[in-house]
Amino acid sequence: MSIGLGGRIQRLLKYDNGTLESDVAALYPAVRSASLSMVTELYDTKLSSSDAGDVNVSGAISLGGSYGVMGGSAGLEDAVFLGGGALGGSGMDSSEDYFSRADEAAGGGFFGATADAWTHVDSAGGDSEAGQGTRGAAAHSSASSSSTLAVFSSTEWTALQGETTSADGSSSSSTGLLALQTAFLKESKKRLFAPLEFLFPEAVSVDENGIAIPVLPTLPSRYDLAKLDAIVREELSLADPRQGGGDFSMAAMISEMVVSMMHEFCVMARCAISETGEEHRALDSRSSSASESQTHNLNVSAVMSSLASFVRNAPENTFVNPYRPAQSTQHEEAAHSCRMALLPALREIDSLVKSSILNPLCRSLNRQVSAALAKMHRGTYLKESEDPMSQQQSSFVQIYLADQYDVIAAKYLSQLPNEYAVTVASTVATFSIYSFVSNAALLRPLGEMSRLRLTQDLADFEMALEQLVFKGGTSLSLSQIANGKPYAELRAVRQLLYWAALEDRTLSPAEVAKGLLRDAWVKDLRPSTLFHFLFSFAPALLTSPHHFKRVDAGEYVSNTLVKLDGSVEDGEASAWMTTMACCDAYQQRESVDGGDYTDGDRRIGAILMVLGPELLRRRRQ
Numbered sequence: 001m002s003i004g005l006g007g008r009i010q011r012l013l014k015y016d017n018g019t020l021e022s023d024v025a026a027l028y029p030a031v032r033s034a035s036l037s038m039v040t041e042l043y044d045t046k047l048s049s050s051d052a053g054d055v056n057v058s059g060a061i062s063l064g065g066s067y068g069v070m071g072g073s074a075g076l077e078d079a080v081f082l083g084g085g086a087l088g089g090s091g092m093d094s095s096e097d098y099f100s101r102a103d104e105a106a107g108g109g110f111f112g113a114t115a116d117a118w119t120h121v122d123s124a125g126g127d128s129e130a131g132q133g134t135r136g137a138a139a140h141s142s143a144s145s146s147s148t149l150a151v152f153s154s155t156e157w158t159a160l161q162g163e164t165t166s167a168d169g170s171s172s173s174s175t176g177l178l179a180l181q182t183a184f185l186k187e188s189k190k191r192l193f194a195p196l197e198f199l200f201p202e203a204v205s206v207d208e209n210g211i212a213i214p215v216l217p218t219l220p221s222r223y224d225l226a227k228l229d230a231i232v233r234e235e236l237s238l239a240d241p242r243q244g245g246g247d248f249s250m251a252a253m254i255s256e257m258v259v260s261m262m263h264e265f266c267v268m269a270r271c272a273i274s275e276t277g278e279e280h281r282a283l284d285s286r287s288s289s290a291s292e293s294q295t296h297n298l299n300v301s302a303v304m305s306s307l308a309s310f311v312r313n314a315p316e317n318t319f320v321n322p323y324r325p326a327q328s329t330q331h332e333e334a335a336h337s338c339r340m341a342l343l344p345a346l347r348e349i350d351s352l353v354k355s356s357i358l359n360p361l362c363r364s365l366n367r368q369v370s371a372a373l374a375k376m377h378r379g380t381y382l383k384e385s386e387d388p389m390s391q392q393q394s395s396f397v398q399i400y401l402a403d404q405y406d407v408i409a410a411k412y413l414s415q416l417p418n419e420y421a422v423t424v425a426s427t428v429a430t431f432s433i434y435s436f437v438s439n440a441a442l443l444r445p446l447g448e449m450s451r452l453r454l455t456q457d458l459a460d461f462e463m464a465l466e467q468l469v470f471k472g473g474t475s476l477s478l479s480q481i482a483n484g485k486p487y488a489e490l491r492a493v494r495q496l497l498y499w500a501a502l503e504d505r506t507l508s509p510a511e512v513a514k515g516l517l518r519d520a521w522v523k524d525l526r527p528s529t530l531f532h533f534l535f536s537f538a539p540a541l542l543t544s545p546h547h548f549k550r551v552d553a554g555e556y557v558s559n560t561l562v563k564l565d566g567s568v569e570d571g572e573a574s575a576w577m578t579t580m581a582c583c584d585a586y587q588q589r590e591s592v593d594g595g596d597y598t599d600g601d602r603r604i605g606a607i608l609m610v611l612g613p614e615l616l617r618r619r620r621q
Helices: 002-018 019-026 030-050 077-082 085-089 098-105 128-142 148-154 155-161 178-198 224-240 248-272 292-319 329-341 343-377 386-394 396-412 418-441 448-471 480-498 509-518 520-524 527-537 547-548 553-561 569-592 602-621
Strands: none
Touching: 002 019, 002 178, 002 248, 019 178, 030 148, 030 155, 030 178, 030 248, 077 085, 085 386, 148 155, 155 418, 178 224, 178 248, 178 527, 224 292, 224 329, 224 480, 248 292, 248 329, 248 343, 292 329, 292 343, 292 418, 329 343, 343 418, 343 553, 396 418, 396 448, 418 448, 418 480, 418 527, 448 480, 480 520, 480 527, 509 520, 527 569, 547 553, 553 569, 569 602
16 A cells, blocks of 8 residues: 555656646645554554454454455455565566556555545444544544554554655655655745745945945844744644644654754854954944944844744744643643754754854953953052042942943843843853952062952952843852852952961971861862962062063963953963972072072962962862
8 A cells, every 4th residue: 555655646746747746745744644543543453452362353454354444455465565466367567667556556446445445444333424423533532542652663654654665765766655745845845945035135335436335234124033933833833633734743844844944044144144353343442332243243143032032932832822721732742842853943043143143242342351350450459558438449340340341231231132141241250250360369469458458349349240140131140150160269269368377487388288278268269369379478589470471460361361251271280380480480599599588488489389289189170
């Protein structure tokens, strides 16, 4: 039957040079649903007969009787499919058309079972209406049968699905429903891809001299996206028996076509994103406003967010919401299957936005923050002022950072969709914490009043970042960003500022190092932060790491310790190598000068050499 079905389908698809192909392909959902219902009934009948121990089930699975499970049982004779028996006796030439013989095997011609005879046999004494009701009930309950999963792996269903019989693997010569399924998917893809032709049109502009001016592409409107959403839901509804006449198992198959369409949309969106260098995307240093290309990319992110929302809600809006308040397990399972099949599309949208829009934006914003943080080395914490009012007025965070974070929240986070604003706010907050701590650790010298002023700035800094994250549209706190590691280090720095173990001059470097390693807050600090902070107690002969590298402190932090994306792991090994080089140079100078100086603590070099390997070992673990 599968062979004959494949032949008839292919002739229908090729009829009149394929003019009926789209109409025939539209029958696939109904044909698949009917085939699945038929195979499910067959499987349930075989299962029930097996449980009853009846090997010869009369009138149901008999291959030799006048009636079979699907009516015309004569077409199911083994001799028909094996080429012997009736076919051999008919004197037909073996070189005759393959699918012509398949039609006869399916019950046509002289076998006495026409195409209309493939119906379920009504029980004796039952009228035709009762039989039709039974068939309708069976079809309705086929998808909910407990044996549905087993049906899909059965040999009968595999045969109906069909396979290609051509050497090149194409569906031009196939059995079962394969040709019809291929035609259906082709038409579905054509319907899904049709709206993409009019999206992201290239904008054209000329100057007063008629010379073409580069213009950014036009972005899809809300109407365009809503139309795309309607088309996607219409295609998915073909898998709903009540709407499209198909069966729920088609949901994943149609979803794959939707994923293919979303991939093409992402390709087009990537071409529409401004690909100018980051120097052209950078913020205006005076107003901190976004450039034209940056504003265009923010609008692209809004388009992609709307599209992702439509894709995310499509399964629920197609299979569940139309039937509320009623609830159906079948509809819930279909929505779940569709949701899982659409995940690749959502991942691709998210990846595109992060790699092409959010990451460049975060780097631009962090570059501005880094430039502001580098100003703390201009003597802000070197003034030992005794006037408390002067300390409040000269707060570093209030002067250089608070307003900048307000601008970021107002001009960038407010224009981004909520899910993307959270990402940007978290990345900027992570970078800001690590950068602030690394710059503060390099301050030298650090007197008592400088420590008090830095402590106050740490509190203001934390409050400013909390406001930034809150304006990013998330309820997360700083302690929940990046697994809480940046915030834990920010809190540990307050303990570090008032560490006083060096006041005991009788302790050896090893004892100071061991005591420091036993403190609970040390585990939250990066090794580089502790190394650089200890330099503030060292003699002037011990060169600071950034001086050893012959760069500014801010440049040393941004190029070595903290990357613009907020990552810090790559800089720890480099910081330790620089620290060891500084200690080696210090020991050489000390041996030449004879140690005839009184500024700083001479134990710092030895303490650093003891702390370094242990802190790095803990960091790796």
